[in-house]
Amino acid sequence: MAVAERIVFQPFIWQGAALRAGAPILCPNVDDARRRVDKIRAGILRVAGAVVVRMQVDEDIGDYGEPEYLEQVGDVPLVEED
Template sequence: MALAERIVFQPFVRQGAVLRAGTPILCPNVDDARRRIEKIRSGILHVAGAVVVRMQVDEEIGDYGEPEYLERIGDVPGHEDDD
């Protein structure tokens, strides 16, 4: 089994009143993903919200480990009441 760590920046956008997942971005490391979060905080990147997720994957057999949520900002499905 060839496990690899994947760091994903998942933005969310509003389409009218509906919150939808944008295009996920595979990041080379956690720092790169956190820089994207900082762009939202500073107003450079305009999205409704985003999460940064780290997980172990074995793409050869399609096995994905439990996601570890490293960062969250703004409106994210299932977390709207946390802010």
């Protein structure tokens, strides 16, 4: 299999005082992922926050490129930059 682009919507939820990752959702395109973010902003989707990440993946060899963060909304863990 060739390298493919993956768009992931990663929601986060509060469990007590801890911010936990919910189930990641693989989106068919960036617009679909951004619609999910818009639902959070509108109060339709109730999660603490979310990020949308794009990355290149070759699942056959287990190679995952550097994530590109496209959107962020609400409470999400800090991402450390190198």
